[in-house]
């Protein structure tokens with residue numbers, strides 16, 4: 001009986017299923033080839049895939065959890081209204097439904113939850129054909145803290161028993177850990193992952209001081225956090241504004257469920273209450289372990305921290 005299952009676990013299980021559907025929408029828009037690109041601002045685009053995936057996610061979750069505050073990147077009067085019935089998902093992932101809910105989250109009510117939705121993270125990369133960088137992000141926060149999250153990769157390819165499978169969904173729940181893939185230990189040398197499409201002099205300065213053996217430049221906050229969890233990189237550094245709460249909520253939840261840490265460049269956690277401002281003004285610093293996070297934080301010069309706080 002799903003009604004005996006704590007709300008957070010049900011909401012995470014529903015988010016896994018709806019992220020899979022949103023991922024299919026993202027692939028379908030690309031195969032049709034009509035991206036419908038709209039420029040929202042400088043280096044800031046939206047496509048039909050962003051709009052449609054958001055409507056699928058928000059409508060599906062709102063129908064089942066009407067009192068949860070759901071905030072999406074592509075919210076707006078132009079992106080509302082009826083949706084196709086096959087976009088309304090009511091399934092819930094069975095593996096997630098069987099998770100043990102952390103004691104502190106067992107009695108959480110809908111009104112106490114804020115869900116941050118990024119229907120398509122890595123839009124620049126999506127429009128430029130770097131499809132493996134694209135993710136669908138659903139972050140669940142309680143008391144301003146990300147406690148659970150989903151990172152879905154619509155273009156991840158696996159072969160299982162000779163059959164090609166496209167797409168995979170990684171989830172994390174506080175105290176319960178992560179699922180959907182097997183995390184790997186960090187690389188032996190210091191490998192940094194950072195932005196591909198939103199760099200500037202401060203971003204580059206923060207990379208120089210890290211003394212890294214290698215810098216990977218890839219798109220999306222979701223993809224970069226997955227690189228940390230898969231042992232492809234050790235630290236994610238982005239010393240700039242540009243990311244917003246929906247970019248970091250799910251990645252932070254998944255990373256911290258795996259023992260990692262995501263903060264701003266000053267080492268402070270972002271807050272995810274519904275009234276918080278959307279922009280993450282003071283950048284992103286994330287690592288797969290708390291030790292690596294402190295290492296990186298200690299290398300960021302005070303002037304750089306001040307320059308970012310003043311902006």
Ligand SMILES: Nc1ncnc2c1ncn2[C@@H]1O[C@H](COP(=O)(O)O)[C@@H](O)[C@H]1OP(=O)(O)O
Pocket residue numbers: 042043044045073118120121122123124194195196197198199218219220221238241242243244247
């Ligand atoms: N200057 C910016 N303007 C708009 N979105 C940004 C900006 N910088 C970062 N982002 C968002 O944060 C994500 C991670 O940044 P980056 O890829 O540069 O490391 C981007 O994919 C984008 O999310 P989205 O693609 O969902 O709009």
Ligand SMILES: [Mg+2]
Pocket residue numbers: 044045046073123
């Ligand atoms: Mg965007």
Ligand SMILES: [Mg+2]
Pocket residue numbers: 118120121122221246247
């Ligand atoms: Mg994003």
Ligand SMILES: [Mg+2]
Pocket residue numbers: 050073118119120121122123
């Ligand atoms: Mg987006």
